[in-house]
Amino acid sequence: MKRVWSGLLLGIGALPAVAATCEQSSRQGDVQGKFDANGEVCFSLPELGENYVSATLNGVTDARLLDGQNRRIRTLIENGPADGEHTLLFALPVKQNTSLVLHGEAGKPWRFQWRMKETSPLPRVQMLAPVSPTLKALANVISAGGSTEAFWQAQRRQGTPMVEPVDANHKRVTFLWRGARDNVFILGSPAGDHDPLFRLGNSDVWFRSYVVPADTVMQYKLGR
Template sequence: MTTAKRLMHVLCASWLFSSSQYSQANEGALSLTNNIKGVLSTEVDVPLNVAVGDYIEGQIVISNGEVNLGLHEIEQTEKNKMRLLLESVASGDQFRFVANEATQSLRLISLVPEDGEIEYSLSITKQIPVVDQHPPIRTYLSPTIKTLVAKIQKKQSITTLWDGIVNQGTPLIEPLVSSQDIDPALPHADKVIMTFLYRGAKHNVRLFGAPSNQHEFLENLVGTDIWFKSFVVPSTTRLSYKLAPDIPEFSGSPWGEKSCVIG
């Protein structure tokens, strides 16, 4: 055998060995419209068709064995190096990530002996680009609070708005319309919206004796010093309550928290 032929045999053997240890999916890039299936021996990279900032949800399904699933990123050149998404997947699971500038592919690493093969399937079930990522629109149970927010956003005087609340008296009691009926256990005609309010706290306001039978925290109203919390209650509700501003928050017993109010 000539030297050239020997060299060719060595190169072919080396290529076969390396491809059995490390391979790349050859069915195109994984995308919202293109699922990828393959057979994993040791390690495989599946290219991704995603943009920077995309929020991704997907599904992995394997036939047998266990795998780790992660993101292979540009700077991660070492074997088995990746940003781990799922560990010891045994049959199937969901993965989630946000793509960045370095995101290149999904990497699967087999956790079974080297002579074992694992069939896998990858799919992207949700892909939300940056331009479509918006926080949910804030809704308010109380019509008065909704109106108050709109006026605050128009730079109306908070003092004047608060004086109007004081004149109404608190807690606010408002009728519950059918579209707001969140508790089907009671007919909506027998329910009202009860809203507790406080002004002047810097950090928090705690409501003791809430209709929920819990010690509730009030919510801050759009960056003002007004705090509120709304509940749907039977129209016959009567209760005693206490509003406590700027209560220290720490790990402890319920009695310890209560003592900060009464002590």
């Protein structure tokens, strides 16, 4: 069986598309069936705040995300193998009606497994002080004339992003970059956007924190 991984997908297009009559979906599910005579099946997706969706599709050759007027927002799969399994991670437009249209071979089986999570990003404006307890302590060290070297050594041992507990159901994830002079961005952030990192004082530490569900798994990239 062929496997295809697609990372966080964002953006909007203006190409028109027509959706079939759609089935209502919840925030999590596992459904299967057979494609109709047109080789199509459609799901209405719930309206969410800032979010991400993880999904696995089987038997699907094409997948499109449509808005409330059946206009294509983005293409998730195009000309995929009919016997393939596709793992997707993407964000839905915030607080908008959307639908997911799947295509495959008429009469052939399909399967759709998914889970939707809302995220709680910190404000997009630059913070005067970090919220992370670890970074708060580091800020005190820096203000007293100390070095960031011990902090970076700890991050090398533990791995990044830095994860701290918030409560039983959430964690604070802090993305880090060392030594930039100018802007650093996280591409494919939990907020579903390309967000800037912030510099901790005049140090070599750049950071951005998000509070997310404790079982969050995602792909991301950092760039300048």
